[in-house]
Every structure is written in C-alpha cells, then in structure tokens.
Amino acid sequence: MDVKYIIRTLKPINWLKGLLMLIIGLMNSRLVIGIGRFIANLIFGPLIYFLIIVSGFLLVLFIKISQKDSPRDKKNNKIIQIMTIVLYFTAYIVCLFHTILYNLSILVPILIALLGVIWLISIYYGKDWEKRSILNTVIVSLLVSFGLIYGAAVNDINIPVSLYFFFLALFSLQFSKDIIKSYKKKEGEERIDYKEFAASVGAHMTKQIAIGLNLIVIICLLIPMLTGLYNGFLYFFPMIINVILLAMACIIILKADLEKSYKKSIPFLLRTGIFLEFLAFIFASV
Amino acid sequence: MMRTMKKHLKCITIIIILFVVPIITLISIENNYLHIYRNPYLSGKTYSSNEFNSTAEYKDRVDIFLNSSKVSNGLYAQSTRIYLNLSINNDTVNNRIAKINRREDTSDFDMNGLLRLLYLDQDKNNISAPLKETIKNAILNFKYWFTEPNDDDMIFWTENHMILFHTAELLAGQLYPSENFVNSNMNGTEHVNHALPLINRWLDWKGQLGFAEWHSNIYYRLELTALLNLVDYAQDIDISTKAAMLVDLIAFDFACNYYKGIYATAHGRTEDNRQLGTSLFDPPNREATSEPAWLMLNIGYHRENDGDNSAAVFLATSEKYTPPPILEHIATASKNAIEHKSRNNIGLYDGSNYGISYTSLSDLMFWWGTSAPAAAPIIEKSFDIIDEYDLQDELVFNDPDFDDLFEIAALIQGVSLSEVSELVKDVTQGVCLEAVNTYTYRTPYYQLSGAQDHQKGMNGLQEHIWQASLDDNATIYTSSPGGVSPQEFTGGWKPRATFYKDVGIIQYDRKMQQLILELVFLYLGDKPYTHAYFPKWAFEEIRWNDHWTFGLRNNAYVALYSYEPTWWENDYEIRANGKKNVWIVELGSQTEDGSFNAFISKILTAQLEIHHLPLGFNIRYNSPSQGLIEVGWDAPMYVQNHMVDLGPYPRFNNSYCNQEFGTNLTLIEFGDESLELDFNLINRTYLD
Numbered sequence: 001m002d003v004k005y006i007i008r009t010l011k012p013i014n015w016l017k018g019l020l021m022l023i024i025g026l027m028n029s030r031l032v033i034g035i036g037r038f039i040a041n042l043i044f045g046p047l048i049y050f051l052i053i054v055s056g057f058l059l060v061l062f063i064k065i066s067q068k069d070s071p072r073d074k075k076n077n078k079i080i081q082i083m084t085i086v087l088y089f090t091a092y093i094v095c096l097f098h099t100i101l102y103n104l105s106i107l108v109p110i111l112i113a114l115l116g117v118i119w120l121i122s123i124y125y126g127k128d129w130e131k132r133s134i135l136n137t138v139i140v141s142l143l144v145s146f147g148l149i150y151g152a153a154v155n156d157i158n159i160p161v162s163l164y165f166f167f168l169a170l171f172s173l174q175f176s177k178d179i180i181k182s183y184k185k186k187e188g189e190e191r192i193d194y195k196e197f198a199a200s201v202g203a204h205m206t207k208q209i210a211i212g213l214n215l216i217v218i219i220c221l222l223i224p225m226l227t228g229l230y231n232g233f234l235y236f237f238p239m240i241i242n243v244i245l246l247a248m249a250c251i252i253i254l255k256a257d258l259e260k261s262y263k264k265s266i267p268f269l270l271r272t273g274i275f276l277e278f279l280a281f282i283f284a285s286v
Numbered sequence: 287m288m289r290t291m292k293k294h295l296k297c298i299t300i301i302i303i304l305f306v307v308p309i310i311t312l313i314s315i316e317n318n319y320l321h322i323y324r325n326p327y328l329s330g331k332t333y334s335s336n337e338f339n340s341t342a343e344y345k346d347r348v349d350i351f352l353n354s355s356k357v358s359n360g361l362y363a364q365s366t367r368i369y370l371n372l373s374i375n376n377d378t379v380n381n382r383i384a385k386i387n388r389r390e391d392t393s394d395f396d397m398n399g400l401l402r403l404l405y406l407d408q409d410k411n412n413i414s415a416p417l418k419e420t421i422k423n424a425i426l427n428f429k430y431w432f433t434e435p436n437d438d439d440m441i442f443w444t445e446n447h448m449i450l451f452h453t454a455e456l457l458a459g460q461l462y463p464s465e466n467f468v469n470s471n472m473n474g475t476e477h478v479n480h481a482l483p484l485i486n487r488w489l490d491w492k493g494q495l496g497f498a499e500w501h502s503n504i505y506y507r508l509e510l511t512a513l514l515n516l517v518d519y520a521q522d523i524d525i526s527t528k529a530a531m532l533v534d535l536i537a538f539d540f541a542c543n544y545y546k547g548i549y550a551t552a553h554g555r556t557e558d559n560r561q562l563g564t565s566l567f568d569p570p571n572r573e574a575t576s577e578p579a580w581l582m583l584n585i586g587y588h589r590e591n592d593g594d595n596s597a598a599v600f601l602a603t604s605e606k607y608t609p610p611p612i613l614e615h616i617a618t619a620s621k622n623a624i625e626h627k628s629r630n631n632i633g634l635y636d637g638s639n640y641g642i643s644y645t646s647l648s649d650l651m652f653w654w655g656t657s658a659p660a661a662a663p664i665i666e667k668s669f670d671i672i673d674e675y676d677l678q679d680e681l682v683f684n685d686p687d688f689d690d691l692f693e694i695a696a697l698i699q700g701v702s703l704s705e706v707s708e709l710v711k712d713v714t715q716g717v718c719l720e721a722v723n724t725y726t727y728r729t730p731y732y733q734l735s736g737a738q739d740h741q742k743g744m745n746g747l748q749e750h751i752w753q754a755s756l757d758d759n760a761t762i763y764t765s766s767p768g769g770v771s772p773q774e775f776t777g778g779w780k781p782r783a784t785f786y787k788d789v790g791i792i793q794y795d796r797k798m799q800q801l802i803l804e805l806v807f808l809y810l811g812d813k814p815y816t817h818a819y820f821p822k823w824a825f826e827e828i829r830w831n832d833h834w835t836f837g838l839r840n841n842a843y844v845a846l847y848s849y850e851p852t853w854w855e856n857d858y859e860i861r862a863n864g865k866k867n868v869w870i871v872e873l874g875s876q877t878e879d880g881s882f883n884a885f886i887s888k889i890l891t892a893q894l895e896i897h898h899l900p901l902g903f904n905i906r907y908n909s910p911s912q913g914l915i916e917v918g919w920d921a922p923m924y925v926q927n928h929m930v931d932l933g934p935y936p937r938f939n940n941s942y943c944n945q946e947f948g949t950n951l952t953l954i955e956f957g958d959e960s961l962e963l964d965f966n967l968i969n970r971t972y973l974d
Contacts, residue, residue, distance in 0.1 A: 031798055031800075033798060033900040034795035034899075034902060035795065035797070035798055036864055036866020036898070037866070037900055038798050039864070039865075039866075102898045103897045155900070156900050231699060233700025233701070286800070286802070
C-alpha cells in the first residue's frame, strides 16, 4: 500500500477538524455546567473522540482496500481491522470510565455505542457493498461533525437546539464537498475495486444531492439565529457571508456540467464555507 | 498459533496483576493510614488568651479601657484624653487634618474623630485655639457628599462610608450653623438639612433590613463609630434614639456570634489578615470589633494596645450610650450554647417588595451600599451618575478600566450594558452583599457558623462564608480563591454551604462564564484549587490522610473531609486540586464522642457517597452525630429525612428573640428582662 494513499485516506487534517468540533460542542453548551465538569470534559472528551476519529478513518481505509487480494494487503487489512476495533473499544472503555466517574448521562456511552454499531455494520457488510463510497463519505462527514453533538452531550443531556442545526449544517456541507470532489477523483484516480461517490451514484444524482445538501446547510445556519446562541451577534457575520457563498456554489453547481469539466471554484467555495462555519460556531460560543 | 496466543495472554495477565495488586494495596493503605502531628507548644497544656478582665462590670471595663486608651497616640484616642481632661497630641491631629485636606480615601473616618474631639472639648477646652482653628478650617473645606463639586479620592458609597459621611455632615453643620462651607458653598444649617434625610434613610434601612456588611469584623467598628457620634451629638432626638437602637442590634449580634473572644461567624466583608495566622507567634490580626464587644458585653477580651479603636473610644467616652444589661446577660448565658439564625439585607431583585427602586438617586444609594453598582438592574443608572458627577471608576467599581471593559463586552455581544451585566451576573451580582441567612451552633467545646446557601457559585470580594471554631486560634474554614478577589482566603468563588448543628457540607463549583470573563479571570490569576485554613500551630494534635484531616484542641475535635485528595501546602493550609470539590466538616468533643481516637474511628467508618452533577454534587453522609444527611447543589438539605431550614430566615431567631424579617420592632427577652427596639415609634425600652 502506498503511504501517500494511506495518508490521503486517513486525512489527519480531518482529525483536527473533528476535535475542533468537539471543543466547539463543549464550548456551546458550557454555560449550564460547572467548571469542574467542563475541565474534566475538556480532558476526557478530546481523548475519547480522538480515538474514535482515528478508528473511524482506519475503518474508511479498511473499507477502501478490503477488496484487494494480495496476501500482503490481506495481512494489512487484518491489522487495520484489529486497530480499528482496539481503538474503538479503548474509546468506549474510557467513555464508560468518564461516565461513571463524573456521573454523566447514559446518553453519552449510548452515542459512542451508536457509532460502534455503524462501525460494526461497516466492517461486516460495507466492504462487500458495491456503493461503499457512500458509506465512506457518510463516515467521514459524521466523524468531522459528530464531535459537536458528543461535546455537548458530555456537558449536559439537554443539548442546545442550535447544536443539532450546527451538526446538520456541517455534516451536509462536508458531505457535499466530498461528493463534489469525487468528480475529480473519478477523473484521476479511478480504480476497478473502488468507485468514488459520483461514479457509484451517478453524476446527475450527485449534483442534485450536492445542491440539496447546500440548501439544508443554508437553512441550518439561519435557524440558530432564532433558537438562541451564546453570541448571536458575532455569529451573524461569518454566517451571512457563508450563506451567500453557499448560494453562489449552488448556482454554479446547477449551471455546470461537472462530468465534462470539473469546476475548481465549487470545492473552493465549499471549503471556504466549512472554514466560515467553524468561525461562526466559534463566535457563537464567545 | 493458539498456544502462542495463550502464552501472550498469560503474560499480559501476569503483568496486569503485577501492576494492579500494588496499586490496590497502596490505595487501601493510604485510606487507613493517618499521619500524626503533635504540637510541641500546645500538647498537654491549656492555653487561652481570652480571659483577661472577664469578670469586670461595664463601668469597670470602661475605666480599664480608658486607662489603656489614654496612652495611645492615635487620633481617636485623643478623644479619650479630652474626656479625661488631658492634653492632646497635636502632631497626630495635624497629620490627620493634612490627610483630610488632601481628601484621601477614608478621610471620613478621621473627620468623625475630629468632630468628636471638638464636641467633647466644648466644655473642657483642652484643644489650643490655633489647633481648633485648623480643625475648623478642615471641617469647612471638607467635601461631605459626592454630589458636591471638586475632586477627591474618597469612596462615599459603601455602607460604612455613607453613614460616616452623613454623620460628619450633620455634626459639622450643627457645629457651625451659619458659617459658609467653602467646598459646597452652603452654610451649616443647609448641611444639616441635607444630612438629616440621608441619615434617617440609612438608619431606617438598617433598622428594618439589617446590615449589608453583615457581621463584618472590620466595618462594624466604623458603623459603631458613626452611630455613637449620632447617639451623643445628633440634636435630632429621633436620630439619636435610632442610632442607639442600631448599636444595641450590633451588640445583640455580637452576643449571638462571638465565641471565645472572636467573631466566629461568616462575614460579609473581612480580610485575610483578620482570619489567618501562620504560627503561634503570628496569629490573625485582632478583629476591629473585639474591643467594643468586650467593652459592651464582656465577651472576648481587652488588649492594652487597642486603645485607638474608634468604636471602643466612642463607647467609653459616650455620655448617652450604655449597653442595656440584658445584652451582656444574654452573652454570658449563651456562652456555652446557642442555636441562632439571622437574616441581613434583601435580595438584589427584592427591592420592589420593600419600596426600594432601581432608578432614583436616593434608592440607588441603597444598592451602591450593598456593593451592587454594576449589577444588572442598576448599572445603567450607575453609569449615568458616574458621568453626571464625574466620579472615578476605580472608586466606584474598584477598577479604573471597568467602564471600558463593559462597553467592549457590550459591543462584542451586541447587547446593552444591563444585559452584559446579566450575562456576567455571577460576578456583578456575586459581589453584591445581598440577603444572607446565617446560622450559628454553639456548644461549650466548639462553634460552627456560616451563611446558609448563600450565592452559590458566584464570585465575591471579601466574604468569609463559614467558620468552625474550637477556640480563638483553632479555627477552620475553606475557600475557593480567584475571580475578582485578590485575596487568598477571603472572597473568591462562593460555595453552596449548608449547615446543621455540628455538621457542615460545603460544595464548591461555579458555572462556566462568557469567554471574555474567563479570559479576565485568567489575567487576574484564577487559582486552580480549593483550600482550607487549618492552622497546625493552633491544635494540640492533628492527624490526616489524603481526604480527612482531624484536629484536637481543648478536648474538642474537628474532622474536615475533602472529596479531592489534599496536601499540606504549608503549616496552616490544606489544598485540593480543581475548582469543584466537596468539603465536609464535623465537630465533636470528649463529652460527646469519647476519646480523639474514638471520634476519628467513628468518622472514618461513616458512610459517605458523593456523586458528580453537571453543577456541584449530590452528597449522602451518614454523620456519626446527626445521622444520614443528604444534600445536592440545588436540592434541599435533609437530616434523617427531615428538611433543614436553609432560609430565608427571620431577622433573628433564637431563644431570646424571634423577629420576622422586614419588620421594625425587635423584642429581646431574657428572664424578667426585656429590650424593645421600635423603629416605627422610635422608642428604645429596657425593662428589668
């Protein structure tokens, strides 16, 4: 296996994104809890979620290379599978410890268990699914955005409504960005054993999904202004710029024929959108 | 392959056992083992500094005090010298006049001293004519209220400053009715007319609602100073009577809370140096209330070098005020036992129930007097007043950049000043000396006293929330330092403190704050621990492990538990990491518990369950003396399934007095004696 390919699949930058989201989740739900719990969560939360992220990306790698038949690939596959399981269970045990020690809600280990179920199903069935790139895109988007919910849940069972919208917005935007990027990958990196999203689902459908997701993002960014934020004033500015950029992205996607010519401006707008989302979420917590 | 796996498994199991067994053993040893410290200075010796002149009668005590006061060179002691017909120290007086002329902070204290000198000298003529003239000039040049023009560096608006300024204005105006007061361009009569309603307002607030600087072992001296000047020299008889009644109420408070010579209760305003001693040779500074408490009630003790204590001097030189004997009788009778509840002041949002608004300048002084100028309902009007009278931020808010910080915060949040204040109310309301319910439980061996469930999780400036006392030095209390208070043991983050008889459960936590405020706390140096003052030097013997610390003094025992493991930071301080912690205190004695060993054994075997909550804890403690005690951060306190009254309390509730809060009539009874203090009819009646 090519090291570059592994790094590109494991996407360490997304680990940081996921951790940042966890911290934003913690920050956006912190005013209802005490400093004692917050500090404990600031220690345990990133540790647990880091293990989950790494196990998740190993899972993505596992799904991507699971169809390779060489003995060496099979051995690597086995190692990746074991590492995924070990890292996940380590996270789960630490999560249980965290929950018991600090008397957290049962929801917290349940959230981790839910991820475990997804991991398990993916390990057992995902590798054989023809359209498994969908699964991978879902897992990557989930890993990047789920930290918001997990971070808030460790603070308090009553997760602020705005965080559900933040989660949906980030999940959708990350998903949208990844499927748009899959057009590019289809051109350059097409492999027989693994079809990227656009190839699996079809170019037209991918385009429709991307536009639909971007509209969801716009709605999910606007609604928190009404549901209450720690700092709606600062949130407003990056949010409104983001909404404009995403609207522009929608128009370009709608007009472009991505199968014929890949528009670099779209992923650029979406990447900028993700950055502005981060900024808005951080500002919302100030 | 399977054999290899089994081999690895066995190896891992053995390694785990190798690591786990010693850790478990270590933990179990730590839990059972107690370190021991025996004090070489105190072991086997009886020691007390509090018995001096304890049998003297009031007039004898006055004579004792005057004899020690007349040799002091302090300003207030000069009143003693005039009273005794002795010459005064001109240099002392001139130095203070220079300070008054510079309008430095606390000049109002000195002005009250100067005025008393002049009033006392009216029939003695011990002050030389030139000095008298200098004093007169200082009085005529002084600034008596912040609404007057011209600059100064004086704080006018804490509870004690207010009455000191108003008193000074009244006495000065009475003394020079037709003279022109240069700073205000008003004559004396006009000053009297200005001061009278302000004094009446202040006296009525305190008569009905108690004090904002509750149980202050510093500022009650100053309030007594002003009140005694009013008793003696206010020409308005109603003011004089009301002032005398307030002195009685303070004395009654002393009677109910003094224990073995110290004001062994919670304090709204105090300082580290009054509460903390580092060794037998460096004990806590004497409380400013000790000398007047001894003088009035024969509790506590007299000290020769405290002759310049203004409250004590004014008491000893007073022609009109004598403490009603019933108060001394109560102090004596309750020396060994009392269960006392009291309430002082109203909540920040209770103003409308008591006719106190948040907008008029007059009512705003009530709130400023409770240290609430930055609280949400008041801040906008406070800023208006600051602008209108060009007041210094530092003098009002204790910070020169306060208004800038608030305006920046309002800009970032996109909200009003009042809304910013509400966002950071754990500080802006936390420093407010609002309604407090204090509980005191005293036996011959110890006293436990504290503010029940008071502003939990909020930040304070000078509060001292609870104290367990075995004698005047063997005292224990906890705090969570940080926030706006620069002091280590005073102020800081307030706990949810709950008390029942000899047991106290004190939980510390605080809500996370707005980011800007957290950054301010970091800048101010927030301290990542809670700690206990536990002076090794004051106990005969101390034993401790990671969580429990036990102290022995005069056959009285104290046990202090910390949920987080503790360590001795030095010979008087126990620390525990983190800002979230539970401290439990239980007191005992040889009579109640048998030997020290038996007490320790009972405590160590008591069932204790502590569960984290998002904010605070849930605690179940099976106290050896009181049975099962349950309490949470928000939940009531239960003792053997009976809910404990944590407040709001009556104004006073004990065997001698039961007065509803907010009423104007205090009836104190003891045997055949009674003292009726009626602020409605302005009537002070003592019957025996």
